Amino acid sequence: MVHTDVTPLVKDEGASSERPARSPVFTRARLLSLMPIVAMVGLAAALTVANPRFIEPRSLVALVDSAAPLAMLAAGATVVVMCGGIDLSIATLASLTSVLLALWVPTLGIGAVPAVVGVAAVAGFIQGTIHVVFRIPSFIVTLGGMTVFSAAALVISGASTIPLVDTGATDWAFTRIGGQVPSSIVITLLAITLISLVMRLTPAGRWVSAIGYSEPAARLAGLPVAAVKLTAFTLSGACAGMAGVLLVARTFSGAPALADSLLLPAVAAIVVGGTAITGGHGGVWRTVAGALIVTMLRVGLSVVGVDSAYESILYGTIIIIAVALTMDRSKVSTVK
Amino acid sequence: MLIGQVRNETNPYEAAWLDGGDAYAKQVGLTQQRLTYGGESTKQQEQIRQVLATGDAACTVLNVLPNGDSDTLPIVKAAQDAGAWVVTQWNKPGDVNVSDYDHWISHLTYNGKESGKQIAEAMFAQMGGKGNIVALQGILDTAAAKDRFAGLKEALAANPGITLLDDQTADFSRDKALAVTKTLLTKHGDKINGIWTANDDMALGALQALDAAGKTGVAVAGIDAVPEAVQAVSDGKMTATVSSDGPWQGAIGLAIGYCAATGQLDVASLSPEKRAFFAKQFLITKDNAADFLTPKADPADFDCANVFNRVVGPIQ
Amino acid sequence: MSVQSMESGTRTKGRPAHARGDLIQDFGPAVALVALVAIFAMVSPQFRTVSNLQNVLDSAAVLAVVTVGITFVLLMGSIDLSATGVMAACALSVSLLVANTRNSLDLGTAGVVLAILMGGAFGLLSGLVFVVLKVPSFMTTLGVAAIGIGVATVLFSGIQPSINDESLLGWASNRVLGFTQMTILAAICVIAGWAIQRYTRLGRYASAIGGGEEVLALSGVRVGPYKVAVFALAGCFYGLAAAMVTSQLGSGIVQAGGDYTFAAITAAVVGGTLLSGGRGGVLHSTVGVLIITVLANGLILIGVSPYVQRGVQGLIVVIAVGAAAWPLRRRMTVVK
Amino acid sequence: MSEAQIDPRIVLEVRDLSKRYPGVVALDRVSLHVKRHEVIGLAGENGAGKSTLLKALVGLVQPDSGSIEVRGTPVHVQNVADAARHGIGMVFQEQSLVPNISAAENILLGCEGRAVRAGIFRTRTLRRLAQAQLDKIGCTVDPGARTETLTFAERQMVEIAKVLGIEERTSVEPIILLDEPTSVLEPEEVEILFGQIQRLREHASVIFVSHRLDEVMRVSDRVYVLRGGQVAGEVDPSRAVPSQLHELMIGTADTGNHYHEDLQARTPPHRPRIVVDSLSGDGFHDVSIDVRQGEIVAIAGVHGSGREDLCRALFGAGQIISGEVTLDGSSLSLTSPRSAVAAGIGYVPAERKVEGMVPVLSVAQNMTLARTELVCRGPLLDHRREAQLVDAWIERLNIRTPSRNTGLGRLSGGNQQKVVLARWLLGDGLKVLLLDHPTRGLDVGAKSEVYLLMRNLANSGVAILLLADSLEEAIAMSDRVFVMNDGEVVSCVPSPPGAKPEPIEIVREMV
Numbered sequence A: 001m002v003h004t005d006v007t008p009l010v011k012d013e014g015a016s017s018e019r020p021a022r023s024p025v026f027t028r029a030r031l032l033s034l035m036p037i038v039a040m041v042g043l044a045a046a047l048t049v050a051n052p053r054f055i056e057p058r059s060l061v062a063l064v065d066s067a068a069p070l071a072m073l074a075a076g077a078t079v080v081v082m083c084g085g086i087d088l089s090i091a092t093l094a095s096l097t098s099v100l101l102a103l104w105v106p107t108l109g110i111g112a113v114p115a116v117v118g119v120a121a122v123a124g125f126i127q128g129t130i131h132v133v134f135r136i137p138s139f140i141v142t143l144g145g146m147t148v149f150s151a152a153a154l155v156i157s158g159a160s161t162i163p164l165v166d167t168g169a170t171d172w173a174f175t176r177i178g179g180q181v182p183s184s185i186v187i188t189l190l191a192i193t194l195i196s197l198v199m200r201l202t203p204a205g206r207w208v209s210a211i212g213y214s215e216p217a218a219r220l221a222g223l224p225v226a227a228v229k230l231t232a233f234t235l236s237g238a239c240a241g242m243a244g245v246l247l248v249a250r251t252f253s254g255a256p257a258l259a260d261s262l263l264l265p266a267v268a269a270i271v272v273g274g275t276a277i278t279g280g281h282g283g284v285w286r287t288v289a290g291a292l293i294v295t296m297l298r299v300g301l302s303v304v305g306v307d308s309a310y311e312s313i314l315y316g317t318i319i320i321i322a323v324a325l326t327m328d329r330s331k332v333s334t335v336k
Numbered sequence B: 001m002l003i004g005q006v007r008n009e010t011n012p013y014e015a016a017w018l019d020g021g022d023a024y025a026k027q028v029g030l031t032q033q034r035l036t037y038g039g040e041s042t043k044q045q046e047q048i049r050q051v052l053a054t055g056d057a058a059c060t061v062l063n064v065l066p067n068g069d070s071d072t073l074p075i076v077k078a079a080q081d082a083g084a085w086v087v088t089q090w091n092k093p094g095d096v097n098v099s100d101y102d103h104w105i106s107h108l109t110y111n112g113k114e115s116g117k118q119i120a121e122a123m124f125a126q127m128g129g130k131g132n133i134v135a136l137q138g139i140l141d142t143a144a145a146k147d148r149f150a151g152l153k154e155a156l157a158a159n160p161g162i163t164l165l166d167d168q169t170a171d172f173s174r175d176k177a178l179a180v181t182k183t184l185l186t187k188h189g190d191k192i193n194g195i196w197t198a199n200d201d202m203a204l205g206a207l208q209a210l211d212a213a214g215k216t217g218v219a220v221a222g223i224d225a226v227p228e229a230v231q232a233v234s235d236g237k238m239t240a241t242v243s244s245d246g247p248w249q250g251a252i253g254l255a256i257g258y259c260a261a262t263g264q265l266d267v268a269s270l271s272p273e274k275r276a277f278f279a280k281q282f283l284i285t286k287d288n289a290a291d292f293l294t295p296k297a298d299p300a301d302f303d304c305a306n307v308f309n310r311v312v313g314p315i316q
Numbered sequence C: 001m002s003v004q005s006m007e008s009g010t011r012t013k014g015r016p017a018h019a020r021g022d023l024i025q026d027f028g029p030a031v032a033l034v035a036l037v038a039i040f041a042m043v044s045p046q047f048r049t050v051s052n053l054q055n056v057l058d059s060a061a062v063l064a065v066v067t068v069g070i071t072f073v074l075l076m077g078s079i080d081l082s083a084t085g086v087m088a089a090c091a092l093s094v095s096l097l098v099a100n101t102r103n104s105l106d107l108g109t110a111g112v113v114l115a116i117l118m119g120g121a122f123g124l125l126s127g128l129v130f131v132v133l134k135v136p137s138f139m140t141t142l143g144v145a146a147i148g149i150g151v152a153t154v155l156f157s158g159i160q161p162s163i164n165d166e167s168l169l170g171w172a173s174n175r176v177l178g179f180t181q182m183t184i185l186a187a188i189c190v191i192a193g194w195a196i197q198r199y200t201r202l203g204r205y206a207s208a209i210g211g212g213e214e215v216l217a218l219s220g221v222r223v224g225p226y227k228v229a230v231f232a233l234a235g236c237f238y239g240l241a242a243a244m245v246t247s248q249l250g251s252g253i254v255q256a257g258g259d260y261t262f263a264a265i266t267a268a269v270v271g272g273t274l275l276s277g278g279r280g281g282v283l284h285s286t287v288g289v290l291i292i293t294v295l296a297n298g299l300i301l302i303g304v305s306p307y308v309q310r311g312v313q314g315l316i317v318v319i320a321v322g323a324a325a326w327p328l329r330r331r332m333t334v335v336k
Numbered sequence D: 001m002s003e004a005q006i007d008p009r010i011v012l013e014v015r016d017l018s019k020r021y022p023g024v025v026a027l028d029r030v031s032l033h034v035k036r037h038e039v040i041g042l043a044g045e046n047g048a049g050k051s052t053l054l055k056a057l058v059g060l061v062q063p064d065s066g067s068i069e070v071r072g073t074p075v076h077v078q079n080v081a082d083a084a085r086h087g088i089g090m091v092f093q094e095q096s097l098v099p100n101i102s103a104a105e106n107i108l109l110g111c112e113g114r115a116v117r118a119g120i121f122r123t124r125t126l127r128r129l130a131q132a133q134l135d136k137i138g139c140t141v142d143p144g145a146r147t148e149t150l151t152f153a154e155r156q157m158v159e160i161a162k163v164l165g166i167e168e169r170t171s172v173e174p175i176i177l178l179d180e181p182t183s184v185l186e187p188e189e190v191e192i193l194f195g196q197i198q199r200l201r202e203h204a205s206v207i208f209v210s211h212r213l214d215e216v217m218r219v220s221d222r223v224y225v226l227r228g229g230q231v232a233g234e235v236d237p238s239r240a241v242p243s244q245l246h247e248l249m250i251g252t253a254d255t256g257n258h259y260h261e262d263l264q265a266r267t268p269p270h271r272p273r274i275v276v277d278s279l280s281g282d283g284f285h286d287v288s289i290d291v292r293q294g295e296i297v298a299i300a301g302v303h304g305s306g307r308e309d310l311c312r313a314l315f316g317a318g319q320i321i322s323g324e325v326t327l328d329g330s331s332l333s334l335t336s337p338r339s340a341v342a343a344g345i346g347y348v349p350a351e352r353k354v355e356g357m358v359p360v361l362s363v364a365q366n367m368t369l370a371r372t373e374l375v376c377r378g379p380l381l382d383h384r385r386e387a388q389l390v391d392a393w394i395e396r397l398n399i400r401t402p403s404r405n406t407g408l409g410r411l412s413g414g415n416q417q418k419v420v421l422a423r424w425l426l427g428d429g430l431k432v433l434l435l436d437h438p439t440r441g442l443d444v445g446a447k448s449e450v451y452l453l454m455r456n457l458a459n460s461g462v463a464i465l466l467l468a469d470s471l472e473e474a475i476a477m478s479d480r481v482f483v484m485n486d487g488e489v490v491s492c493v494p495s496p497p498g499a500k501p502e503p504i505e506i507v508r509e510m511v
Helices: A012-018 A025-050 A057-082 A090-134 A138-157 A183-201 A204-213 A215-220 A225-251 A260-272 A284-303 A308-326 B012-027 B041-054 B069-082 B112-127 B143-158 B174-191 B200-213 B227-235 B246-261 C002-011 C015-043 C050-075 C083-097 C109-132 C137-156 C166-173 C181-199 C201-218 C223-249 C260-270 C282-301 C306-328 D002-006 D050-057 D080-085 D103-107 D123-136 D152-169 D187-200 D213-219 D242-250 D307-314 D337-343 D352-356 D363-367 D383-396 D413-425 D444-459 D471-477 D503-510
Strands: B002-006 B032-036 B061-064 B085-089 B104-109 B131-137 B162-169 B192-197 B219-221 B241-243 B276-279 B282-284 B311-314 D010-021 D024-035 D039-043 D065-070 D073-075 D088-091 D175-179 D205-209 D222-227 D230-235 D272-281 D284-292 D296-300 D320-327 D330-332 D345-348 D432-436 D463-467 D480-485 D488-494
Touching: A025 A284, A025 A308, A057 A090, A057 A183, A057 A204, A057 A225, A057 A260, A057 A284, A057 B041, A090 A138, A090 A225, A090 A260, A090 C306, A138 C260, A138 C306, A183 A204, A183 A225, A183 A284, A204 A215, A204 A225, A215 A225, A215 D352, A225 B041, A225 B069, A260 A284, A260 A308, A260 B041, A260 C137, A284 A308, A284 B041, A308 B032, A308 C137, B002 B012, B002 B041, B002 B246, B012 B032, B012 B246, B032 B041, B041 B061, B041 B069, B061 B069, B061 B246, B069 B085, B069 B104, B085 B246, B104 B246, B112 B131, B112 B143, B112 B192, B112 B219, B112 B241, B112 B282, B131 B143, B131 B174, B131 B200, B143 B162, B162 B174, B174 B192, B174 B200, B174 C050, B174 C223, B174 C282, B192 B200, B200 B219, B200 B227, B200 C166, B200 C223, B227 B241, C015 C282, C015 C306, C050 C083, C050 C181, C050 C201, C050 C223, C050 C260, C050 C282, C083 C109, C083 C137, C083 C223, C083 C260, C109 C137, C109 C223, C166 C181, C166 C223, C181 C201, C181 C223, C181 C282, C201 C223, C260 C282, C260 C306, C282 C306, D010 D050, D024 D050, D024 D065, D024 D205, D024 D230, D039 D050, D039 D213, D039 D242, D050 D088, D050 D175, D050 D205, D080 D088, D080 D152, D088 D152, D103 D123, D103 D152, D123 D152, D152 D175, D152 D187, D187 D205, D187 D213, D187 D503, D205 D213, D213 D242, D222 D242, D230 D242, D272 D307, D272 D463, D284 D296, D284 D307, D284 D463, D284 D480, D284 D488, D296 D307, D296 D444, D296 D471, D296 D503, D307 D345, D307 D432, D307 D463, D330 D337, D337 D345, D345 D413, D352 D413, D363 D383, D363 D413, D413 D444, D444 D463, D471 D503, D480 D503, D488 D503
Parallel strands: B002 B032, B002 B061, B061 B085, B085 B104, B104 B276, B131 B162, B131 B192, B192 B219, D039 D205, D039 D222, D088 D175, D175 D205, D296 D463, D296 D480, D345 D432, D432 D463
Antiparallel strands: B241 B282, B276 B311, D010 D024, D010 D065, D065 D073, D222 D230, D272 D284, D272 D320, D320 D330, D480 D488
16 A cells, blocks of 8 residues: 655645635535526416416426426436536437337337337447547537438338327336326436436436546546446437337327427426536426426416417526536636 | 417418408407417327316317318317317318217318319319329328329319329428429429419419529419418419418317217217318319408307207218 | 646647647548539439539528537537527518518618627526526526527417518529529628637637636636627527528528427537637537538438438537547546 | 935825725725835735735735825726726736737727727737837737737736736836736746736736736846735845845745655665556657655656646546556556546645535535545435544645535635645545645745645655646655656766755756
8 A cells, every 4th residue: 555644844824825815615505506496487387376376286287297208308418417528419419219119018018118229328328439439529420310311201101190009018107106296207216316316326326527628637537438428428319219109109109200399398307407507406206396497388388278378488497597506616617 | 268279360262261260259349369389299299288287178169270181180089088179270180080079079170172172173274174284292191181182183084184293392482383383384384284282382482493494374272261372363374273261260169069068069960061071162273263352250150059050071 | 628628738748639639630631521412413414514503502591600609609619599589580681671472671781680699698698597596508498599599479469470571581592603693692691700719818718718718717707798799699690580581481480499409419510619618619510510411411412311411410410520539549638 | 214205206195005905904094105116026925915005006905994195196096907007016916818819809809999980890919019029028929919829927927018008008107916827937938928027027017916926026126015905114125145035035044944854764765666667658658757755756847848748648537549658557448537536636726716615515515526425324424423533634735714515716815725735635645646736825834834734745755746836846756756758768967965956956857
């Protein structure tokens, strides 16, 4: 063991002048990490004022239920974003998954679910490999993936909706546990808890943020940068696949464009949750809050009777305000 | 509570649909909640579920234009579970039976095959029974797009003098149609005598492309009878279009639902052909275009006694 | 990032690596374009025709204008997703300002100018939110896009305004030297854009900001105003593009923006304008536009199934970027 | 000070300048003055307040109290542009040039003057004006060249030219602040810089900041020594000796044992640890060197000599084309830093802030970054074990930090570097340590701690390969010095304790 007794060399006046004091940063960080919740509650309150019945349990459950697939979709992508990348392929990948699931259930039954999620994971893995090996920006790789998956979905499905012959294989994902809690919520929460536990309890979490904050430093510390990124993309793919399953479960069919429109809402959910789009700082739970906020805007507004034209104006305005509130500027050097 | 839901208010047809709904609501002394989902299947279903969870489902009437076949079932099931009355239009998977649900009163649609065929034949007539055409398809995974194209195929079979040079999709969209048509014009040049399109927006796009290319004497036909197209038809720029009468659609769904909700209509006793039927549509050509320039709805159509007046037959 | 690329510059005795990189970045896309044209020309006789050349350029016109606008934003290292919405709003306003079927206004060219200014105003909004609230451009412009769509919907109010203004309609139909006025207009925009980027302080600072924002601050340059100005400039281009679309379609539609945003970003990146900022420029992006357009046109002409066209495009984009990045993969630069 | 007040030759007068940060007094009633055409040296440890003082002079820091007078008139400097108006310009330690635009543009950045008419650039004028600035310092860099393609030294010249631009805009002679300009320069580049400073003084006053005493003594007319935010004294280099300055700087006399040569093993061990056999790669070719167990080997060489490339290649972060590397007799495949770490090789990069550490992560997380397996039970993190391990090393290396959870970015350079070093010492798997300018930007105190650490590591059997900050350092610390020139090893000079070689022998080989 190396023993290095350097104590005698210390000059304490040097020390005193060098020691930085605990600045109030900590408390501010605390406050900021709560911001997504604050924004969420605020928005809910506003909607309740517009329509008091919005706050009723039934209505809230329906809202969370709607948010579940979005949260699932965004959860995996969150990790990619924390690595400093982005995944634009999740939505079309989910659509592709829905088609495959609808096609395979007749033959594989319930086994089709792990099968399609596996396929989605592989798809994510391939994108990750291209990104890491060929050094192509993730934005481009996944943009390509986006188009390729959507094309694949169209071809495989013959550009038509594929009804789920027997919904038996997916009912578990679209029932109400104890007649109250939609299972999709439970499934989503389980998946997200799992991810966040791994991020918290294993080194994975700090590896991800190290890579996101400063990739060169992470690489020169001998971190498995490539492996971590690959895992992130694979996870993102798997989550997209799982989201696809949830959508099939509630739509009773798979369609080549089923989830395509969820891309921007998903990204919005990630950023509104307070995860830095530049990487490093963030977390999957934040994304859950983000997903709820986005869903309130997507569905809540029109339901409480906002005219569709003004709906999208409000959507745009509120989403900007929400991000302005939730982002932790101390964690991002220059805003791009 | 009356609710009309369409894709978006940014196209004349669906805007007219919602206005028709408003008119009917006024007629019965209620107001219609206008919902639009911007063509997002997920958003449409979420909206429906949210509305039913937030509002008083039992006395809610939904007049819905499902985004695609795949969306009909979840919507209906949601309504069924919540006990709301629902009428769907245009999109329904063939293997789903309306009569299996007691709150899904009716599904009405138009014989896309028929309309596709009608406009095709009108075109062929103008072309004198011979020549070459190209076809612009709609969003490929919608029943409307498929049926209408099938109708064209039928007409082609009946008219050996006509050959289909090429078919591309332009997603029902005007600017896509413009770009695709331009390319097709270079690909086939002057060989093209007619352009068959699955809806008017694409037809109008095609017209623009023809103008830009300075081509005249090419027959163009579409479906939906959007005002601009009707105008074009009456000006003779377009050969034909087919009207499904948007305002009527917007009203009739609510009317049927309202009658059921108020007990004036006993859903159980409705004949199968009233549960799922083709509604009457009107072929618009130069001769009758003038009548359709200002679409008007007749309140009498929506008395519970008359709501099924435009049934032309069951969906086969 | 900037510091680090400088380091790798000195460390690998910079010049060769950089020179090689620049060469590929500057001429790779052009070569790719030539190759594509050659291939299509060989496979498809229709492609070879003069009328098709005109057709390609005509259909490239709008995308070119949008891309010129977006390029300036990308040069700063920011991103702009607002084109779709801004174009929608401008398309409606221009069709309501010139002679049309909805109202009695007939401002002619003034109307077009107003629409362009409106685009600028939207850009201004994006810029201000981005600079003042420090919201990442990704989200800012996403929100502004929604706002634009909303404004467009309000203006649309159910009835399609068709335009009767001959001069505006003429853009799409009247031909000069075999090209539509629109194409000429686009060409002018490209040249103007190039001049702005090359010779004006705004353009120079845009890429300087992309290269090292904090440095400009240290040099006593107030960066904020320039950032806002760049977004406003981009907005103006979108406004013009919207007018062009309207002229093509003969009436103002909310879908005028279509998917120009992603198309433009893709084009810019394919052309060698990096998302990380500071590299590439208007000419690069324009080459990218031509690549994209030639692809779309050629794929139809050689009869690729409509289903797979987008997929093939996506793949080719990834391959193009990958080929350009391949020789540089050894350099220890961060790829996100 | 009173006579200074009436002295017309005084261009800059600082009186009782104070600035305190939470918990730190950065400047404590600092007073000093600069005369026309004078080169003032500013010496002091990191954290002594040198940088803060300069930042206050260019408006990057607003002092709490005190006054700044430029040519007899009190000024309140708001920002860099403001400072420029008063004729004060600064060459920043971490360079402030935009990499992707031309040198000319950088030189005139923000003050294009006649080069821009109505927002339009006039390229030819731009070049001409830039060239004029470059000529002033006789710099041969092509103003059209894109900045990132220039070497570090070249870029520094460009930056000086940029600062000189001030004198064009303000009809007065500029006051130029050079913040640690030599910290990353190679010996021969330092010479060029000093040449520049001599030219500068002909039409400017200069404040030169460095913690390399020898340099300060050489170039300055007068030297102010700062300690703990106060002026510890003013020295006339022509009469003072380094040890005096040293004493002023750190409060105690220089023990003369800066490099702890007493700890250098009398008889260097013979078991080779790492053997590099005719290795060729990107930037170096046919290099054969070896480092024995417990030996410190320095590689001397100028920029572009390929020593950095070699060092990175040995850590798997560079390209290896041919040749072989064996560690303790077994051959290595250095495909990635990971493989190197697995083999027991550690690397401390020169660009600490960019490559060495993740500033936002905590001290603990940075320290355990490379060896997380040590603080895991099974796959799971064991925070208690981590706390013990990290605290032990904070103690052992005497790292001054509020807590192990403090963001590493908030510590001083010396402590940051110690954390980066600790990263490789965790566990006992370390066999070879590659140090790329390990003391760059550290103050005397921190340096000597790092040196001691290196000695102890060596004596415990670790083989150390050192790319030294200065030739002096290389010779003092190492048992042998390899000299690289243009990618090849040109000679190996033994450097045993007591019989150290003269720097000149090595410089001859380097250039």
